[in-house]
Amino acid sequence: MTNIVLLAGNIGNDPETATTRGGTRITDFRLATSRPRRVDGKVVKGENGYAEQDTEWHRVKCFNGLAETVQKHCVKGMKVAVRGRIHYTQWTDSEGVERYGSEIIADGVEFLAWPKQRDSAGNQSEDTDEIPF
Incomplete structure (x- = not known):
């Protein structure tokens, strides 16, 4: 069996990069994915008539060349x-409590659209499907 995950969503923070003593570059960011909220198998709609969303946050970690590409080209909202x-990770915190967590180790990141931009007047422009590189 293989451990494979594919997630599509919006970057929740500008990526942060660190370099280990051995020279490995590591870039981390959070990814938000959403799905319609369901109760008893039916999609829940809000007062505005649109489906309510459940959002989950994922920690994503990239290494070396991918880390550099993500740091250069990705921003919050993209x-x-x-x-x-x-x-999966396990550690003991400073108070001696055993903690558990999970993260996504990325093999690839595809750019789907730029984040919405604001002009000097504060107006928001539309997403574009074209990534200019």
Whole structure:
């Protein structure tokens, strides 16, 4: 069996990069994915008539060349697709409590659309499907 995950969503923070003592570059960011909220198998609609959304946050980690590309070209709000694997972690915090977590180790990140931009008057422009590189 293979551990494969594919997520598409919006980047929740500007990516942050660090370099290990051994020279490995690591870039982290959070990815928000959403799906319609359901109760008893039916989609829940809000007062405005639109489906309510449940949002989940994922920690994504990229290494070396991919880390550099993500750091250079990704920003908060950008739509991306992440392909990778789930990695589970376990540690003991400073108070001696055992903690658990998970993160996505990315093998690839596809740029789907730029985030919405605001002009000097504060007006929001539309997303574009074209990534200019």
